[in-house]
Amino acid sequence: MIKFNELKPGDLVMAEYEGKKWEGVVKGLNHDEKEICVATEVQDFWFTPEHLYPIPLNEQQLYSLGFKKAEDGDGTKYMKDSFRLHIPRKDDFSNLEFWWREDRRTLHHPINVHELQNHYYQMTKVELNK
Secondary structure, eight states, X not given: OOOGGGOOTTOEEEEEETTEEEEEEEEEEETTXXXXXXXXXXXXXXXXXXXXXXOBOOXXXXXXXXXXXXXXXXXXXXXXXXXXXXXXXTTOTTSEEEEETXXXXXXXXXXXXXXXXXXXXXXXXXXXOO
């Protein structure tokens, strides 16, 4: 489950309906009813937060978001334009640092794709989409 207040239009999530899950993009939020419109490969549909799940951040997800990989002696860096994401140990997304210009952020816990999208937008004012 994802908390309603963590989501914004453009976020990538997993939506569940009748036991099936689809990856989709948040299209809208209904604050009165606490419902989220998600566009999936099937159709746009309104979901409650208990039917939405985060997508864990990993290398495959970074590639799908347009990041490029660069190995260095200090771990692995992923780059998208001037935005940088660094993980100290290969394939270990439990500690990461990202920066854009003078804004640097360090996290000591795994994050999900929608959380990276939100950090990216806060830092660059540009949406991070597939």
